[in-house]
Amino acid sequence: MTELIHRRLTRDIDMPGLSTLEGYRRWGGYQPLRKALTMRPDDIGNAVSDSGLRGRGGAGFPTGRKWSLMPQGRHPRYMVANADESEPGTFKDRYLMERNPHLVLEGLLIAAYAVNADASVIYVRGEYRGICDLLRRTVEEARGAGLVGENILGSGWSQEVIIHTGAGAYICGEENGLLESLAGNRGRPRPKPPYFPAAIGVYDAPTALNNVETLANVPFIVLEGADAFKSVGTERSTGTRLVCLSGHVNRPGVYEIRQGIPMAALIEELGGGMKDGKRLKAVQPGGSSSQFLTADQVKQATMDAESITSLGSMAGSGAVIVIDDDQCLVEYTSRLADFYYRESCGKCTPCREGTYWLHRMLRRIEAGGGRPEDVELIVRVCNNIDGKVLCALGEAAAWPIRSSVQQFKADYVAHVEAHGCPFKERVPIGGAASEAVGA
Amino acid sequence: MSRLERGRPAAPFQILAEADVAEIQRLRAVYPDDRSAILPALWILYDHEGIVTTPGMEELARAMDLPPAMIQAVASFYTMFLFKPHGRYVVEMCTNLPCLLCGAGKVMRRFEERLGIRAGQTTPDDLVTLLEVECIGACGGAPAAQINHTFFENLTKDEVDRLVEDMRAARLDLHRLATGKLQAQDQELVDLNLPGAYHLPLPRDGAAGPVVDMVKGANASINEADKPSQDRGRR
Numbered sequence: 001m002t003e004l005i006h007r008r009l010t011r012d013i014d015m016p017g018l019s020t021l022e023g024y025r026r027w028g029g030y031q032p033l034r035k036a037l038t039m040r041p042d043d044i045g046n047a048v049s050d051s052g053l054r055g056r057g058g059a060g061f062p063t064g065r066k067w068s069l070m071p072q073g074r075h076p077r078y079m080v081a082n083a084d085e086s087e088p089g090t091f092k093d094r095y096l097m098e099r100n101p102h103l104v105l106e107g108l109l110i111a112a113y114a115v116n117a118d119a120s121v122i123y124v125r126g127e128y129r130g131i132c133d134l135l136r137r138t139v140e141e142a143r144g145a146g147l148v149g150e151n152i153l154g155s156g157w158s159q160e161v162i163i164h165t166g167a168g169a170y171i172c173g174e175e176n177g178l179l180e181s182l183a184g185n186r187g188r189p190r191p192k193p194p195y196f197p198a199a200i201g202v203y204d205a206p207t208a209l210n211n212v213e214t215l216a217n218v219p220f221i222v223l224e225g226a227d228a229f230k231s232v233g234t235e236r237s238t239g240t241r242l243v244c245l246s247g248h249v250n251r252p253g254v255y256e257i258r259q260g261i262p263m264a265a266l267i268e269e270l271g272g273g274m275k276d277g278k279r280l281k282a283v284q285p286g287g288s289s290s291q292f293l294t295a296d297q298v299k300q301a302t303m304d305a306e307s308i309t310s311l312g313s314m315a316g317s318g319a320v321i322v323i324d325d326d327q328c329l330v331e332y333t334s335r336l337a338d339f340y341y342r343e344s345c346g347k348c349t350p351c352r353e354g355t356y357w358l359h360r361m362l363r364r365i366e367a368g369g370g371r372p373e374d375v376e377l378i379v380r381v382c383n384n385i386d387g388k389v390l391c392a393l394g395e396a397a398a399w400p401i402r403s404s405v406q407q408f409k410a411d412y413v414a415h416v417e418a419h420g421c422p423f424k425e426r427v428p429i430g431g432a433a434s435e436a437v438g439a
Numbered sequence: 440m441s442r443l444e445r446g447r448p449a450a451p452f453q454i455l456a457e458a459d460v461a462e463i464q465r466l467r468a469v470y471p472d473d474r475s476a477i478l479p480a481l482w483i484l485y486d487h488e489g490i491v492t493t494p495g496m497e498e499l500a501r502a503m504d505l506p507p508a509m510i511q512a513v514a515s516f517y518t519m520f521l522f523k524p525h526g527r528y529v530v531e532m533c534t535n536l537p538c539l540l541c542g543a544g545k546v547m548r549r550f551e552e553r554l555g556i557r558a559g560q561t562t563p564d565d566l567v568t569l570l571e572v573e574c575i576g577a578c579g580g581a582p583a584a585q586i587n588h589t590f591f592e593n594l595t596k597d598e599v600d601r602l603v604e605d606m607r608a609a610r611l612d613l614h615r616l617a618t619g620k621l622q623a624q625d626q627e628l629v630d631l632n633l634p635g636a637y638h639l640p641l642p643r644d645g646a647a648g649p650v651v652d653m654v655k656g657a658n659a660s661i662n663e664a665d666k667p668s669q670d671r672g673r674r
């Protein structure tokens with residue numbers, strides 16, 4: 001089991017008092033920041049580029065490249081940590097911030113130094129209000145030790161860190177949605193280009209925006225170097241990854257894995273196998289937005305972007321949702337559609353109308369009112385969203401729903417033919433199912 | 440602030456306390472743009488009142504020197520600000536995918552049975568409001584809920600029974616939420632103006648529930664008080 005797990009970000013996670021400054025320092029905390037402040041900002045950026053570190057939030061964009069897109073010399077400029085972790089199935093950032101908040105802060109500070117930011121913000125989702133309080137205490141504790149504020153560690157470099165609390169909106173985890181929300185607008189994404197907020201971000205200023213786990217990797221790269229970072233993982237997916245295992249497994253939770261391990265080993269060995277000894281039906285390997293993998297595909301898959309992408313899905317946010325073969329995929333996909341329908345901000349017509357129709361059609365099929373042509377209609381609606389919207393939310397709805405319909409078509413056909421869900425006990429005539437027919 | 444009132448000397452704040460106003464002024468100085476302080480200021484209002492009302496948002500607008508519409512636009516975008524009064528305890532039960540797989544439907548039904556209400560409703564004694572919410576980031580401990588913004592994970596029927604008993608006996612020691620009691624005149628404003636207060640007779644679409652959700656998420660659940668909560672548990 002040791003070769004599956006590689007504890008880098010979570011090395012000290014069980015140490016007592018780690019969430020305090022004293023505890024964090026006892027295990028070497030803030031040594032990387034001290035070292036970083038003696039380096040040239042560009043050298044840190046280069047080390048991060050060399051390490052091959054990719055964004056851990058979902059898109060997997062190379063972090064060093066993202067930073068290098070910021071125009072030189074334009075101020076003010078901002079560093080923003082995306083802690084609006086709202087992709088269903090994802091809970092690693094919460095784990096990291098709750099257990100090791102100083103690591104997150106240190107990563108943020110080093111990144112801010114590397115991109116020459118004038119101020120930093122951690123945007124935390126509203127559901128994590130308790131963590132906001134913890135992070136505010138963490139920042140104040142660090143300030144008391146000269147790690148935040150004016151003249152950090154006597155280096156002459158200053159940095160302010162603001163904790164900004166969201167209030168419940170999935171779309172604010174999307175880059176542009178987050179920046180709009182932070183600027184005090186409704187969290188609706190902006191038109192593209194520009195494709196990255198690097199040049200025109202919050203307050204139209206250059207902005208670096210990175211996921212919490214991404215930033216937590218930066219102190220290691222600064223201290224140990226890019227080669228040490230690359231010593232774990234695959235060629236394109238370097239380093240470790242915090243995987244959020246959930247669903248029908250015996251031991252769900254956050255596991256820091258070596259990228260490239262077999263997905264089956266993750267489920268069987270780390271996850272303790274399928275709950276109640278049932279058979280695997282499907283896996284969403286990168287959060288609710290990722291395409292489904294069938295049981296056969298899971299056997300071939302390894303936990304890295306290359307493998308998962310080649311199987312037609314994506315590594316996304318690292319949320320692996322495991323589904324057993326007693327689960328009705330129509331019910332599951334219908335709930336998934338409800339989510340995107342509720343969370344669509346309504347700015348782009350294909351997403352606003354498309355998620356609404358997907359939600360209606362899937363509920364209709366699950367309730368027994370499905371028509372044979374619905375399966376094709378769902379695919380068509382998905383195709384009309386995909387690539388025709390400003391942000392990833394619409395596509396995040398279209399991809400898994402289209403994949404569900406195409407890969408588990410038998411479930412849908414069975415619903416249409418049986419006028420109801422064959423996975424549930426039959427409802428007597430006159431019950432809920434017959435009422436729903438003809439919807 | 441109505442147009443007639445604009446330009447008059449500012450009336451003292453009736454909803455916001457002096458300390459709240461001071462904190463809002465401090466926040467305005469923190470951000471490069473006043474508007475960034477709208478969300479934190481709304482949290483101050485919400486923590487104080489337990490509800491977001493038109494008069495409350497107008498006071499925020501006055502304190503921040505911004506048009507009320509700007510405050511309302513932000514407030515209505517998010518799901519966590521409740522526009523209607525709620526119980527002393529707000530149970531926000533996640534029914535999203537990992538929780539669905541782990542039996543959130545059965546847990547939700549148990550809450551409904553034990554509380555005698557449906558998701559989206561408040562108990563007649565104003566003690567508990569039960570809401571269905573989207574993923575709260577507790578999928579490793581699914582099924583999970585938040586009560587007054589505190590996590591409760593690995594919920595079982597027995598655990599639900601215990602939680603309901605503890606809430607009834609006021610034993611559950613949590614962050615105290617203001618319940619958002621409304622004055623009679625505020626009630627009128629809420630009924631007239633706020634998206635959370637619309638209660639149209641909604642057309643039904645088979646089992647698909649109301650076709651029109653006036654607002655998203657938690658607020659929508661309030662409007663869908665009569666929507667049957669389906670047991671999403673597996674066979």
